[in-house]
Amino acid sequence: MVEETPWQQALRYANRANPYPFYEELRKTPVARQPDGTYVVSTYREIVTLLHDPRVSSDPRKCPVPAAAPAEGAVEAEAEPITEAVISLEPNIITQDPPEHDRDRRMMTPHFVGPPHSPHLISDLEPEIRRIVAGLLDDMQGKTRIDAVDDFAYPLPVTVICKVLGVPLEDESRFHRWIETALDALDFGPEAASEEMQSRLAGGRQAVQEFGQFAADLLDRYARQPGPGMLSALVNEDGPEERMSQGVLASNALLLIFAGHETTVNLIAHSVLTLLRHPDALERLRHRPELIVPAVEELLRFESSVQFWHTRSALEDIDIAGTTIPKGAPIFLAYGSANRDPERFTDPDVLDLERRDNQHLGFSQGIHFCFGAPLARLEVQIAVGEFVRRVQNPRLVEDPPPYRHNQIFRGPRHVLVDIDGIRD
Amino acid sequence: MTLRATVAELVREFRASGRIVIVGASLAGLRAAETLREEGFTGSLTIIGDEAYEPYDRPPLSKQVLKGWVPADHTKLPRMREVDADWRLGVAAVGLDRDTKQVRLADGEQVPYDRLLIATGTRARQWPNLAEAALHGVHTIRSRDDAEQLQKALAEPPSRVLVIGAGFIGSEVASVCRELDIPVTVVERGSAPLVGALGGVIGEIAAQMQRDHGVDLRCGLGVSSLEGDSEGHVRRARLSDGTTVDADVVVASLGSIRNVEWLEGSGLAAGFWGVGCDAGGRAFDINGVVTDSIYVAGDVARAPHVLYEYQFLAMEHWDNAVFGAEVAAHNMVNLEPHYRPHLLLPGFWSGQFGVNIKSVGVPPFGDEIVFTQGSVADRRFAAAYGHRGRIVAAVTFDHGKWLEYYGKLIEQSGPFPPPPVGWDQPPDMKPVPAEFPDPRVPTAIPDVVLTGHAPSERTAEFRPRRH
Ligand SMILES: Cc1cc2nc3c(=O)[nH]c(=O)nc-3n(C[C@H](O)[C@H](O)[C@H](O)COP(=O)(O)OP(=O)(O)OC[C@H]3O[C@@H](n4cnc5c(N)ncnc54)[C@H](O)[C@@H]3O)c2cc1C
Numbered sequence: 001m002v003e004e005t006p007w008q009q010a011l012r013y014a015n016r017a018n019p020y021p022f023y024e025e026l027r028k029t030p031v032a033r034q035p036d037g038t039y040v041v042s043t044y045r046e047i048v049t050l051l052h053d054p055r056v057s058s059d060p061r062k063c064p065v066p067a068a069a070p071a072e073g074a075v076e077a078e079a080e081p082i083t084e085a086v087i088s089l090e091p092n093i094i095t096q097d098p099p100e101h102d103r104d105r106r107m108m109t110p111h112f113v114g115p116p117h118s119p120h121l122i123s124d125l126e127p128e129i130r131r132i133v134a135g136l137l138d139d140m141q142g143k144t145r146i147d148a149v150d151d152f153a154y155p156l157p158v159t160v161i162c163k164v165l166g167v168p169l170e171d172e173s174r175f176h177r178w179i180e181t182a183l184d185a186l187d188f189g190p191e192a193a194s195e196e197m198q199s200r201l202a203g204g205r206q207a208v209q210e211f212g213q214f215a216a217d218l219l220d221r222y223a224r225q226p227g228p229g230m231l232s233a234l235v236n237e238d239g240p241e242e243r244m245s246q247g248v249l250a251s252n253a254l255l256l257i258f259a260g261h262e263t264t265v266n267l268i269a270h271s272v273l274t275l276l277r278h279p280d281a282l283e284r285l286r287h288r289p290e291l292i293v294p295a296v297e298e299l300l301r302f303e304s305s306v307q308f309w310h311t312r313s314a315l316e317d318i319d320i321a322g323t324t325i326p327k328g329a330p331i332f333l334a335y336g337s338a339n340r341d342p343e344r345f346t347d348p349d350v351l352d353l354e355r356r357d358n359q360h361l362g363f364s365q366g367i368h369f370c371f372g373a374p375l376a377r378l379e380v381q382i383a384v385g386e387f388v389r390r391v392q393n394p395r396l397v398e399d400p401p402p403y404r405h406n407q408i409f410r411g412p413r414h415v416l417v418d419i420d421g422i423r424d
Numbered sequence: 425m426t427l428r429a430t431v432a433e434l435v436r437e438f439r440a441s442g443r444i445v446i447v448g449a450s451l452a453g454l455r456a457a458e459t460l461r462e463e464g465f466t467g468s469l470t471i472i473g474d475e476a477y478e479p480y481d482r483p484p485l486s487k488q489v490l491k492g493w494v495p496a497d498h499t500k501l502p503r504m505r506e507v508d509a510d511w512r513l514g515v516a517a518v519g520l521d522r523d524t525k526q527v528r529l530a531d532g533e534q535v536p537y538d539r540l541l542i543a544t545g546t547r548a549r550q551w552p553n554l555a556e557a558a559l560h561g562v563h564t565i566r567s568r569d570d571a572e573q574l575q576k577a578l579a580e581p582p583s584r585v586l587v588i589g590a591g592f593i594g595s596e597v598a599s600v601c602r603e604l605d606i607p608v609t610v611v612e613r614g615s616a617p618l619v620g621a622l623g624g625v626i627g628e629i630a631a632q633m634q635r636d637h638g639v640d641l642r643c644g645l646g647v648s649s650l651e652g653d654s655e656g657h658v659r660r661a662r663l664s665d666g667t668t669v670d671a672d673v674v675v676a677s678l679g680s681i682r683n684v685e686w687l688e689g690s691g692l693a694a695g696f697w698g699v700g701c702d703a704g705g706r707a708f709d710i711n712g713v714v715t716d717s718i719y720v721a722g723d724v725a726r727a728p729h730v731l732y733e734y735q736f737l738a739m740e741h742w743d744n745a746v747f748g749a750e751v752a753a754h755n756m757v758n759l760e761p762h763y764r765p766h767l768l769l770p771g772f773w774s775g776q777f778g779v780n781i782k783s784v785g786v787p788p789f790g791d792e793i794v795f796t797q798g799s800v801a802d803r804r805f806a807a808a809y810g811h812r813g814r815i816v817a818a819v820t821f822d823h824g825k826w827l828e829y830y831g832k833l834i835e836q837s838g839p840f841p842p843p844p845v846g847w848d849q850p851p852d853m854k855p856v857p858a859e860f861p862d863p864r865v866p867t868a869i870p871d872v873v874l875t876g877h878a879p880s881e882r883t884a885e886f887r888p889r890r891h
Binding site: 049052054055056059062097102316 | 796797798799802804806825826827828829832843844845846847848
């Protein structure tokens with residue numbers, strides 16, 4: 001068997017808790033061709049360049065198959081182009097190129113993002129977010145051991161996104177299961193070919209279909225009877241531009257429900273985990289709560305919620321970093337690696353809550369810059385700030401904690417913490 | 425002591441106890457002061473500014489401030505760090521004596537320096553007829569006070585505003601007027617708005633945009649005189665075609681004049697186009713010899729740019745003031761070989777009629793233009809400018825996220841027309857003349873490209889022409 005590439009090693013489940021040494025190896029070849037013809041880009045400068053390059057597509061339909069056969073003697077390539085599972089749905093803003101992407105995002109923007117369209121939309125959520133966070137911490141009173149994921153990181157974003165979008169919170173357990181199933185079914189590494197992953201893939205497809213149906217039903221309901229939230233507003237919109245088709249709307253709804261909480265859960269969980277691993281930083285934040293804003297940016301850099309993205313491809317030959325990415329080749333952008341690129345960040349493996357010039361790629365850049373960034377920032381700032389303020393003497397029970405299977409949305413499944421109590 | 429040690433000693437000593445004076449207490453002056461301290465300069469620092477205010481930001485003045493969103497006194501520039509300087513605000517520098525190394529102030533005081541930074545920027549060109557310019561209701565816009573007064577006048581509201589000159593600031597004022605639902609007439613001597621900065625092809629689009637928003641746009645015309653009423657308030661303008669426009673607010677946006685008068689007799693290469701300096705911000709004297717102790721940054725500076733055939737460019741843009749100041753300040757407290765060049769790709773932004781306009785490079789250096797992305801009809805597009813087969817600039821309307829790509833192509837002396845984008849291509853991708861008022865004659869020179877990405881790394885590299 002041929003030796004695995006650093007990228008393949010980084011993707012192995014065994015390395016989920018700490019892929020960084022493999023990223024370091026990977027960055028030695030900023031644009032690294034993989035045995036299956038994928039080009040993995042791991043350095044900050046090159047990723048930013050490609051994010052702004054209009055010869056790069058984000059639409060997986062434009063790159064249906066890996067561009068080239070596996071290199072000779074390479075390990076068995078992934079059994080099937082993995083993107084297929086996620087593109088069984090109609091396109092949404094993350095898998096569209098302009099002009100469709102721009103138009104659909106423009107339509108959604110006023111209902112979601114803050115300035116300049118609805119400057120108070122996000123900031124008005126602050127009291128609600130504070131209330132939820134306070135409630136979650138209150139519920140821990142009397143406990144000596146908590147799970148920072150199940151008890152804290154998960155319930156906040158899911159409640160908030162349901163409210164913003166207008167998704168009934170009662171349905172939470174259903175779509176939570178679909179999301180988990182779909183996430184567990186996606187594997188981009190050498191383990192994808194295993195029998196187990198193949199059978200999970202089938203389950204994942206099924207979950208995505210059911211989830212899609214759920215979103216479509218919800219939209220139907222709002223079409224008949226308008227209700228609160230962004231989805232109803234979009235269905236009933238009478239804007240100057242053409243409306244999104246029902247299918248595209250449903251796909252975007254699914255995307256927002258999913259992305260609206262999954263990434264934030266991981267970010268909160270990772271933030272707690274990281275701070276507990278860095279007691280100095282935790283103390284500093286406790287004494288200077290105003291540092292929470294730069295601290296969250298640093299945490300986003302340090303443990304990117306989205307480790308890489310996988311739906312881009314080259315529409316022309318692209319010369320970059322001494323390599324030519326051939327027309328048609330899939331391109332993976334490894335944000336998690338770029339955020340630890342020493343060419344861009346001084347001492348990237350050091351957690352520095354007051355890091356200056358911290359333009360990380362935790363939310364990407366360019367036209368696909370994270371739609372939910374303002375909301376995520378606010379949620380995480382409040383959640384982590386309050387956790388640090390109120391939780392007494394938190395100690396990690398298990399390090400590293402168990403991780404989820406998925407590599408893109410990398411995050412711990414549980415973070416057990418022993419605590420002395422909860423301050424008021 | 426070796427020579428090398430001597431140089432290091434000199435630098436150390438100067439950083440510890442040198443005297444630096446900055447004239448011009450605005451964007452470039454402030455950022456330079458911050459950089460000096462950042463670089464470890466602990467000597468005495470004096471900042472002289474003729475405005476009574478602490479450094480403030482100008483771009484919002486013609487946008488958010490005029491709209492009434494932001495009060496004029498809420499535009500103070502954020503401080504990046506403590507600068508610990510002797511601020512002399514509200515007093516102008518009126519002379520420079522290079523023999524005794526002193527700056528003369530309007531109040532008679534002399535301020536000695538070891539190194540001097542000139543950052544006096546530009547001022548608005550006033551309406552040339554002084555009596556007419558003095559009429560109540562005639563405005564220009566450069567300072568906080570200007571913006572505050574004009575904002576008040578717009579809040580009245582006036583029955584009609586007349587904007588003279590459709591450059592960026594004039595167009596922004598017209599846009600604000602329409603947002604406030606005030607009738608506005610724009611008179612522009614050129615063939616279209618923005619034509620000097622972006623050429624006639626883009627100018628046509630800007631013209632259509634103004635008309636669509638109800639601006640009474642009159643191009644190819646001048647204003648010959650302004651007329652006031654018995655109370656000395658402006659009421660009417662007479663145009664060069666004999667017609668008249670009734671207006672009770674007039675905004676003269678006729679471009680800018682560089683604040684160099686105080687340098688008269690100093691022997692520096694200072695004049696109409698600004699103060700000539702090298703790419704490191706070191707001022708030239710009138711013989712074209714570089715000085716050792718005088719530096720220039722911001723709107724008043726004029727430096728050769730390697731990507732543009734070493735032409736001396738004066739750039740009146742925010743980024744240029746910031747980066748120019750940082751480079752000049754760095755060089756003020758260093759010696760060769762630790763000088764840095766200011767090789768910024770010029771760029772600016774403007775917001776008008778709901779569209780975010782951005783450009784990178786030097787569009788007037790181009791003679792051809794090609795639309796590369798998006799749709800002109802929707803006013804969301806990118807276009808590239810070319811000069812002898814290479815890309816020299818780009819402009820975007822609501823497509824600013826792609827600017828970086830074009831910037832990189834320009835730095836790499838990429839081909840024109842640029843490689844086709846993958847999607848969202850305009851139907852017609854044929855280069856056409858960009859229609860700048862003043863076409864240039866090509867000369868045969870090799871390409872220059874910029875390398876590196878950190879300011880300290882950026883240098884130029886020659887390479888033979890391949891096309
Ligand atoms: C209304 C407006 C809108 C703008 N919008 C944009 C935009 O959207 N995008 C963009 O890129 N750029 C924009 N600009 C340009 C940008 O503001 C300038 O490039 C920037 O201010 C230049 O900074 P500076 O420090 O070189 O000069 P200035 O800001 O002009 O500062 C020079 C200072 O020196 C003072 N001074 C002059 N002479 C003397 C003297 N003899 N003694 C003491 N002090 C003196 C002046 O009073 C002034 O305070 C805009 C400018 C204006 C006026």
